[in-house]
Amino acid sequence: MRSRRLEYSESTRDALVDSAVELFTKRGYAGTSLDEVAKRARVTKGALYHHFSGKQALFEAAFDTVETKAMRRLGEIVSGPGHPWETAMAGLRAYVRVCLDPAFQRIVVHEGPVVMGWARWREAEEHFSYGMIRESVAALVSSGEIEDVPVEVMSRLLYGALSAGASLIAGAADPRKASEEVAWSITRVVSGLRRPVAAGADAPAEPGDRSASRRRRR
Amino acid sequence: MRSRRLEYSESTRDALVDSAVELFTKRGYAGTSLDEVAKRARVTKGALYHHFSGKQALFEAAFDTVETKAMRRLGEIVSGPGHPWETAMAGLRAYVRVCLDPAFQRIVVHEGPVVMGWARWREAEEHFSYGMIRESVAALVSSGEIEDVPVEVMSRLLYGALSAGASLIAGAADPRKASEEVAWSITRVVSGLRRPVAAGADAPAEPGDRSASRRRRR
DNA sequence: CTATCGGCCATACCGTCGGTACGTACCCAT
DNA sequence: ATGGGTACGTACCGACGGTATGGCCGATAG
Missing domain, CATH: 1.10.357.10 (Tetracycline Repressor, domain 2)
Structure with a gap:
C-alpha cells in the first residue's frame, strides 16, 4: 500500500517542479535562484537538493x-x-x-x-x-x-x-x-x-x- | 590628430571583445567568467568595466x-x-x-x-x-x-x-x-x-x- | 508498546562570480 | 604647475550554486 511518507515526498517534488516551471518561465533560467524556487514550494534548498542533483536537473524536470x-x-x-x-x-x-x-x-x-x-x-x-x-x-x-x-x-x-x-x-x-x-x-x-x-x-x-x-x- | 592614448584604449577594447567572442563561443555565456575574459586580454576586470557596463553589454559587443x-x-x-x-x-x-x-x-x-x-x-x-x-x-x-x-x-x-x-x-x-x-x-x-x-x-x-x-x- | 533505522528535509557554511568603490598613473589643456 | 579627465588596477561586497551535517518523523521489527 502507498506509504504516507512517500506521498509527502512526491508532493514536495511536484511542488518544486511546479515552482520551477513558473519561475523559469517568468524570469528565465539564469534569473531564477534555487532559494526562490524552494521558498515558493515552502521548503528549503535542502529539500530541493534531496530530490534533484542540481539546477540543471531541476530544469530538465520542468522541461x-x-x-x-x-x-x-x-x-x-x-x-x-x-x-x-x-x-x-x-x-x-x-x-x-x-x-x-x-x-x-x-x-x-x-x-x-x-x-x-x-x-x-x-x-x-x-x-x-x-x-x-x-x-x-x-x-x-x-x-x-x-x-x-x-x-x-x-x-x-x-x-x-x-x-x-x-x-x-x-x-x-x-x-x-x-x-x-x-x-x-x-x-x-x-x-x-x-x-x-x-x-x-x-x-x-x-x-x-x-x-x-x-x-x-x- | 589621433592620440596615442586613444589607440591603446581602442586596442584594449578590441582585445576584450575578441577574448569574449572566443570564450562565449567555447564555453557559453554562463560558463564564461569576466575575470577569464579580462585575463585572456591581459587586463583586469577594472578595464573591462571601464569599457563595458557589464556582462550583457560585453556580450552584445561580441554579438x-x-x-x-x-x-x-x-x-x-x-x-x-x-x-x-x-x-x-x-x-x-x-x-x-x-x-x-x-x-x-x-x-x-x-x-x-x-x-x-x-x-x-x-x-x-x-x-x-x-x-x-x-x-x-x-x-x-x-x-x-x-x-x-x-x-x-x-x-x-x-x-x-x-x-x-x-x-x-x-x-x-x-x-x-x-x-x-x-x-x-x-x-x-x-x-x-x-x-x-x-x-x-x-x-x-x-x-x-x-x-x-x-x-x-x- | 518500544526501539531504532532510514528517508526526508533544515541549517550552516564555502567558493565563485558579477558588480562596485576607490585609488593611481598618465595625458592634456590652460 | 596644476587641475581635470581618461584608463586602468585593487580590494571588497552580496548573491547564488553547491556541500556537509544534523535532526525529525514515519515505517518496521521484536
Whole structure:
C-alpha cells in the first residue's frame, strides 16, 4: 500500500517542479535562484537538493513536465486516424496553439537548447514535439502526399520554422492576427511540397481558402 | 590628430571583445567568467568595466562583432545585381556557410535570444542577418518570383528553418552531407512558394538538379 | 508498546562570480 | 604647475550554486 511518507515526498517534488516551471518561465533560467524556487514550494534548498542533483536537473524536470503536458494535447490529434494531409494540418494548427503557452515557449523552445546543451536537448526532443513532427512528415511522404524529401532534415527545418513562428506570435502586438498569418504561411509552405499532380483522392484544404488574410504591403 | 592614448584604449577594447567572442563561443555565456575574459586580454576586470557596463553589454559587443563579420560575407551577394531568384539562392547557400561558424552559431543563433532577451535580439537582428533574409524575400515577392506571401512572417519562418538547419549541420556526424541536404531542402521549400506558372524568363536552377542527393529511406 | 533505522528535509557554511568603490598613473589643456 | 579627465588596477561586497551535517518523523521489527 502507498506509504504516507512517500506521498509527502512526491508532493514536495511536484511542488518544486511546479515552482520551477513558473519561475523559469517568468524570469528565465539564469534569473531564477534555487532559494526562490524552494521558498515558493515552502521548503528549503535542502529539500530541493534531496530530490534533484542540481539546477540543471531541476530544469530538465520542468522541461519534461511542460513537454509531457504539450504532448497530451498533440498526441490524440496526430496519432488519430484520418487522411494524412488533414491530420498533418490539424497538427500544425494544434502545435501553433501549444506554442502560445509561455512555459513551452521559454523553457522548451528558447532556453532548452542553451541550458541543456543542444545535443542533449535534441535527444530529449526526439521523444516529444519534434518526434511528432517527424512522424507527421514521414506519414506525408510515405502516403505520397508530399514529395520524397529527406524526412529528418525537412522535419528539423519545419520544426525551426514552427518555433520561429511561435516566438513571433508570442511577441506580436496582435497575437491573434499573427497566429493566423503564421498558420497560413506554414500551411502554404507545406503545400508547396505536395506532388505537382496529386494522386490523392479529394483535394484537401489549401491555404488559399483562409479568406481573412489579405495583407497590406506598399 | 589621433592620440596615442586613444589607440591603446581602442586596442584594449578590441582585445576584450575578441577574448569574449572566443570564450562565449567555447564555453557559453554562463560558463564564461569576466575575470577569464579580462585575463585572456591581459587586463583586469577594472578595464573591462571601464569599457563595458557589464556582462550583457560585453556580450552584445561580441554579438555585434560576429554579426558584422557575417554581414560582410553576405552583403555583397544579396545586394548585388542579377536575377532575384539566382541571388536569393546564392544567398541561401552563403547563409548556410555562415552558420557553420561556431561563433555565429552559438552567440547569434542560440544564446543571443536568451541572453539579450528575445525582443532585444529581434531588434538587433533587424539590422543584420534577418534583415537580409527579409530583403531577399521581399525582392522575390515584388519581382513576382514567388507568391504574394506575408513578407514579415514568411521571413521569420524561413529564418527559423535556416537556423535549425545550421544547428543540424553543426551537430551532424557528416557536416558536408548534412550541409548538402539542408541546402537542397531549403531550396525545395522556397521553390514550393513559386508561382504555379512562372512568368519569369529562363528557368533558373531548381532543387532537382542537385544530383548527389539521393536519399535512403526504408 | 518500544526501539531504532532510514528517508526526508533544515541549517550552516564555502567558493565563485558579477558588480562596485576607490585609488593611481598618465595625458592634456590652460 | 596644476587641475581635470581618461584608463586602468585593487580590494571588497552580496548573491547564488553547491556541500556537509544534523535532526525529525514515519515505517518496521521484536
